[in-house]
Amino acid sequence: MATDTISGLDALEVAANEKVQRRAARAWAATWPKLLAVAIAIAVWQVVVWTAWKPEYVLPDPATVGRDLWAYLFTADLWQGLATTMRRALVGFAAAVAVGLVLGLAVARIRVLRAAIGSMITSLQTMPSIAWFPLAILLFQLSEQAIFFVVVLGAAPAIANGVIHGVDYIPPLWLRAGRNIGARGPALYRHVIAPAALPAIVAGLKQGWAFAWRSLMAGELLVIIATKTSLGAQLNFAREFSQSDRMLSVMIVILVVGLVVDGAFGAADRAIRRRWGLDQTLS
Amino acid sequence: MTITLLPGSATAAVALSGVTKVYARGPSAVLALDRVSLDVTPGEFVCLVGASGCGKSTLLNLVAGLDEPTGGDVRVAGDARPGLMFQDPALFPWLTVAANVELPLKLRGVPRRERRDRVAALLDTVHLGEFARRRPHELSGGMRQRVALARTLGLDTPVLLMDEPFGALDAMTRDLLHDELERIWRERRLTVLFVTHNVREAARLADRIVLLSSRPGRIIYETSVDVARPRRIDSPEVSALAAEVTDRLRAEVGRHGH
Numbered sequence: 372m373a374t375d376t377i378s379g380l381d382a383l384e385v386a387a388n389e390k391v392q393r394r395a396a397r398a399w400a401a402t403w404p405k406l407l408a409v410a411i412a413i414a415v416w417q418v419v420v421w422t423a424w425k426p427e428y429v430l431p432d433p434a435t436v437g438r439d440l441w442a443y444l445f446t447a448d449l450w451q452g453l454a455t456t457m458r459r460a461l462v463g464f465a466a467a468v469a470v471g472l473v474l475g476l477a478v479a480r481i482r483v484l485r486a487a488i489g490s491m492i493t494s495l496q497t498m499p500s501i502a503w504f505p506l507a508i509l510l511f512q513l514s515e516q517a518i519f520f521v522v523v524l525g526a527a528p529a530i531a532n533g534v535i536h537g538v539d540y541i542p543p544l545w546l547r548a549g550r551n552i553g554a555r556g557p558a559l560y561r562h563v564i565a566p567a568a569l570p571a572i573v574a575g576l577k578q579g580w581a582f583a584w585r586s587l588m589a590g591e592l593l594v595i596i597a598t599k600t601s602l603g604a605q606l607n608f609a610r611e612f613s614q615s616d617r618m619l620s621v622m623i624v625i626l627v628v629g630l631v632v633d634g635a636f637g638a639a640d641r642a643i644r645r646r647w648g649l650d651q652t653l654s
Numbered sequence: 655m656t657i658t659l660l661p662g663s664a665t666a667a668v669a670l671s672g673v674t675k676v677y678a679r680g681p682s683a684v685l686a687l688d689r690v691s692l693d694v695t696p697g698e699f700v701c702l703v704g705a706s707g708c709g710k711s712t713l714l715n716l717v718a719g720l721d722e723p724t725g726g727d728v729r730v731a732g733d734a735r736p737g738l739m740f741q742d743p744a745l746f747p748w749l750t751v752a753a754n755v756e757l758p759l760k761l762r763g764v765p766r767r768e769r770r771d772r773v774a775a776l777l778d779t780v781h782l783g784e785f786a787r788r789r790p791h792e793l794s795g796g797m798r799q800r801v802a803l804a805r806t807l808g809l810d811t812p813v814l815l816m817d818e819p820f821g822a823l824d825a826m827t828r829d830l831l832h833d834e835l836e837r838i839w840r841e842r843r844l845t846v847l848f849v850t851h852n853v854r855e856a857a858r859l860a861d862r863i864v865l866l867s868s869r870p871g872r873i874i875y876e877t878s879v880d881v882a883r884p885r886r887i888d889s890p891e892v893s894a895l896a897a898e899v900t901d902r903l904r905a906e907v908g909r910h911g912h
Contacts, residue, residue, distance in 0.1 A: 544740060551737065553735070566748040569748065
């Protein structure tokens with residue numbers, strides 16, 4: 372009996388170990404192609420430097436930039452700049468989410484509104500956000516508001532479009548079933564329409580974030596507020612002072628932030644697909 | 655089950671009188687239903703049979719209150735809305751099996767504690783008690799349809815409308831679900847209006863079979879099924895009746911030159 376128990380526990384432990392190993396294998400399978408891609412990019416960069424196409428002070432080699440990036444990580448500049456930039460990004464994105472969700476839902480369900488501004492939302496999305504800055508600067512001068520204005524304008528249409536798309540593609544059967552079991556009016560939105568549209572809304576949020584982040588970077592390069600450092604401002608200063616290694620370091624930080632946030636949206640998307648049973652990968 | 659209602663004194667559970675439904679307008683107008691009159695007595699199991707495009711689904715939508723008739727009158731007894739089931743279970747993939755079944759109760763404001771007990775009871779009714787925490791995509795087609803049935807029963811409605819609910823299932827699963835549906839119909843004294851193009855299925859389940867013509871949908875034939883329950887779909891009586899109804903249906907389809 373006692374041995375049975377132990378072997379039972381052992382079996383559990385073995386199973387747990389196998390699970391850990393499987394998870395590690397999966398993580399590795401997902402990671403190595405990315406590492407390889409980074410390695411290839413660095414190799415190409417190095418080869419271009421070796422051809423002496425541009426002088427070193429314009430295009431430094433990866434090792435130099437790597438050393439500068441390491442040093443940059445321990446400066447207050449980076450963290451203050453990152454804090455300012457992320458705060459702007461989050462505030463702007465949050466406002467864009469609020470505007471985009473309300474606008475998207477309204478356009479998706481109110482026929483007159485769709486006829487009036489449905490296509491305008493899509494055309495707004497094609498407007499490069501940097502083209503808004505002259506107007507924004509006239510309206511708000513070189514200020515936080517100018518940046519905020521353009522970030523929201525850049526991201527909200529993408530989010531609204533995600534919502535509209537999500538609502539449009541809800542299978543009519545779900546709406547009929549929902550109405551039949553008593554979901555009408557606001558309850559239909561809460562219990563059927565919103566969750567059914569969620570995958571498309573997450574896709575819209577992901578795209579909205581990309582637009583917000585791009586608008587923000589454009590804004591920080593154009594709208595430099597003297598008292599505040601930011602990633603964009605540091606990028607600009609690095610160019611003006613010909614610190615090309617620092618410039619590339621800042622660019623890498625900007626890229627990494629973008630990738631991390633994108634990864635978070637990707638994880639949310641995968642979680643939804645798993646719940647819905649749309650997961651294509653066998654595990 | 656014994657229903658002792660005198661003819662004439664019975665208030666119908668579902669009453670259609672002269673119901674007409676036209677889709678679109680002008681030259682492209684389609685007459686989907688043409689002066690359909692039908693009374694379903696409480697506790698009766700009525701099967702509507704017809705070829706595709708005969709307006710069977712339109713009829714159910716009208717009874718369910720999801721659509722308005724162009725002419726005529728649709729009446730459903732009692733306060734509760736009829737429950738509606740489709741060929742597709744139409745379960746919500748973002749909810750677990752239990753949460754799907756719980757939703758109609760939640761929407762009606764049933765208190766949380768009571769909901770939990772009722773969900774467990776409903777899932778037991780369809781023999782899916784162990785699957786409460788699963789997601790719909792983890793279940794087989796027949797199991798999903800049983801969850802949909804449990805969800806619809808949660809409406810506590812006396813009238814169940816079913817639109818080819820077992821049309822997508824294999825024969826074996828369908829047979830089992832026929833038994834379950836019959837049992838639940840008896841236990842809960844439901845009134846069922848069941849649409850199918852499968853004549854055998856109608857003969858297996860119905861108290862009365864109503865035949866609809868195609869375009870426009872019109873009632874062309876009615877027969878009550880006097881085969882004793884429990885029935886088997888492959889019994890000689892059911893087969894004979896199915897053959898008879900099929901002949902009627904063939905004659906109808908042939909007349910329209912399909």
